[in-house]
Structure formats: structure tokens, C-alpha cells
Amino acid sequence: MLISQIFGVALVPLWTSFSSYDTSLLFSMFIIITVIVKGSLLSCWILIRATSWIVQMTSVLGVMIAQMFLLQFSLHASLFSVVVLVPPSTFTGICVCKFHLCGQGDDKHEDPVPGPRSRAVIGIFSRSSQEEYSWLASMLSRVGRVVPFGITNSNAHQFNQQVPQCTFAILYHSKTRGRVNITDVTDSLYDEELSFMSKVLGKSNVIVVADDMDDSSPRAAQNILTNQPSIAQLAQRRLSVYHKGENGQSADTGQSSANI
Numbered sequence: 606m607l608i609s610q611i612f613g614v615a616l617v618p619l620w621t622s623f624s625s626y627d628t629s630l631l632f633s634m635f636i637i638i639t640v641i642v643k644g645s646l647l648s649c650w651i652l653i654r655a656t657s658w659i660v661q662m663t664s665v666l667g668v669m670i671a672q673m674f675l676l677q678f679s680l681h682a683s684l685f686s687v688v689v690l691v692p693p694s695t696f697t698g699i700c701v702c703k704f705h706l707c708g709q710g711d712d713k714h715e716d717p718v719p720g721p722r723s724r725a726v727i728g729i730f731s732r733s734s735q736e737e738y739s740w741l742a743s744m745l746s747r748v749g750r751v752v753p754f755g756i757t758n759s760n761a762h763q764f765n766q767q768v769p770q771c772t773f774a775i776l777y778h779s780k781t782r783g784r785v786n787i788t789d790v791t792d793s794l795y796d797e798e799l800s801f802m803s804k805v806l807g808k809s810n811v812i813v814v815a816d817d818m819d820d821s822s823p824r825a826a827q828n829i830l831t832n833q834p835s836i837a838q839l840a841q842r843r844l845s846v847y848h849k850g851e852n853g854q855s856a857d858t859g860q861s862s863a864n865i
Contacts, residue, residue: 636679637690644672644691645698652699669695725749728771730764730802732756732794733779741777741814749773756798764798773810774802776840780817787813789833796835803839811840814847821846 651664672695673687727749729738735753742751754767768774776799778787786793802811813836815829826846830837836844 633680637676637694640672640675640679641691641694641698644668644695645701648695648699665695665699725772726752726770728752728754728767728774729777730754730756730768730774730798731777731779733777733782737779737781738777738814738816741775741816745775756795761797765801768802768805771806774806774812776802776811776813778813778815780815780819785815785818785829785833787815787829787833788835788839793833799835799839808838808840812845813840814845816847818846 648665648668651668652661655661655664669691672691673684676687676691677684725748727745729742729745729751731738731753732755735742735755738753742753745751749772752767752771754764756764776787776795778785778794782794788794788796788799799811799813815826818825826844829846830844
């Protein structure tokens with residue numbers, strides 16, 4: 606950061622030397638600073654938004670060319686002047702923008718003790734009551750902030766707002782509701798919800814849990830995946846299956862999973 610500050614100070618005499626003598630020094634400096642600042646902010650925005658480095662470099666280069674054209678036209682400067690002036694000025698502006706305005710400076714190298722903001726937000730989405738998956742919420746609370754959400758037929762809007770606020774989502778289904786009708790079957794319960802979670806968070810951040818199963822063997826889990834293929838297509842290619850323990854709580858020893 607100190608280097609960019611020194612570089613920024615060193616640019617002042619450079620801007621002065623390339624100011625047009627046909628207009629006042631103050632006006633020339635105003636034009637130069639305005640064009641450089643706007644171009645730097647636009648370039649910084651492009652670097653943050655664009656995911657491909659090819660798009661980033663091409664767009665930033667286009668911004669610099671536009672800056673050169675504006676300065677050459679406004680100040681009647683030579684091509685050599687604007688070529689020497691624009692790239693180092695814009696580069697310095699981008700550095701200052703990213704460090705101060707975008708919060709991507711030296712602080713990102715610090716490794717503070719994780720706090721509430723840095724913890725993962727794990728959403729548990731289900732039509733079952735929270736008491737049925739309290740054991741799961743308790744287990745996950747060790748690694749993140751657990752946000753339970755009850756799905757109903759009338760709160761689709763609230764569901765669509767809650768999902769993007771999570772970093773990881775678990776779709777919980779209990780067989781106490783009668784049968785394993787998660788998706789792809791008659792009267793399935795979570796067709797739209799599973800599709801939306803996968804679209805928003807990505808399938809790698811979505812997992813399906815089937816609880817209170819009579820049979821929690823890998824074979825039983827595989828049968829579910831075969832009959833309800835959207836689970837593997839829209840969530841992690843694994844189905845976690847639990848059976849009910851003698852004490853009424855889902856037993857960890859009863860977990861089984863199947864991959865396809």
C-alpha cells in the first residue's frame with residue numbers, strides 16, 4: 606500500500622508536465638484527474654465483477670484506450686503524452702480503489718480468530734418440525750451458524766429470500782411423514798425447493814438427509830437415489846440416511862450414504 610501512495614504522489618508532477626499549455630493548468634489538471642479517477646473506478650468494478658481474466662484484461666484495456674482518446678481530444682495532447690500518462694495513473698488508481706474502497710488490501714492477509722461473520726451459515730430446510738432435526742442442528746452448530754427454516758405451501762417467497770443468505774443448505778426429510786417422497790415421485794414434497802437451492806447455492810453446497818428410516822443400509826440409500834434421480838443431479842451425489850435410535854433420537858451409528 607505504501608508503494609501505491611508513493612507512486613500516486615510521484616504522478617502529480619507527471620500530470621503537470623503533460624498538461625496542455627493551451628488552457629489553464631488548473632483546468633488541465635481537473636480534466637486529467639477526472640478522467641483517471643473515473644477510469645480507475647470503472648476498471649476496479651470490472652476486475653471485481655468479471656470472472657474471466659481475459660474479459661478483465663480486455664475490458665480494462667478498452668477503458669484505458671477510451672481515457673487516452675478523451676484526454677487527447679480534450680487537451681489536444683500528443684499520443685506519446687497520453688500513452689505515458691494513462692497506464693501508470695490508472696494502475697495506481699485501481700490499487701487505491703481496491704485497497705480503500707473495495708476492502709481488498711492488506712487486511713485480507715490477516716488471520717483473525719473466526720467470529721460470527723466468518724462462520725458458515727448452514728440452512729436446514731424441511732417440512733418437519735424443528736424438534737425432529739434438533740440433533741442435526743446441534744451437531745452442525747459446532748462448525749457454523751445453523752438457520753432452521755420450515756417449508757410450507759404458502760411461504761415460497763420467504764424461502765426464496767432465505768436460501769441466498771446461506772452458504773450451505775441441507776434438505777431434511779423424515780419418514781415419519783409417511784414415506785420417502787422427496788422428489789421425482791407422486792406427491793413429492795421438495796421438487797421446486799431442491800431445484801431452487803441447487804440453482805442458487807450450487808449442487809456442491811446442497812445435501813439431502815433422510816431420517817427415521819426403517820432401513821439405513823447403503824443399499825436402501827442407493828434405491829432412493831435410483832428412484833429419485835434429481836437428488837443426485839441437484840445436490841451432492843450422496844444421500845445421508847439415518848434410522849431412529851432406541852432413545853427416540855436419530856442415532857449417528859445408523860448413518861449410511863450412497864454415491865452414484
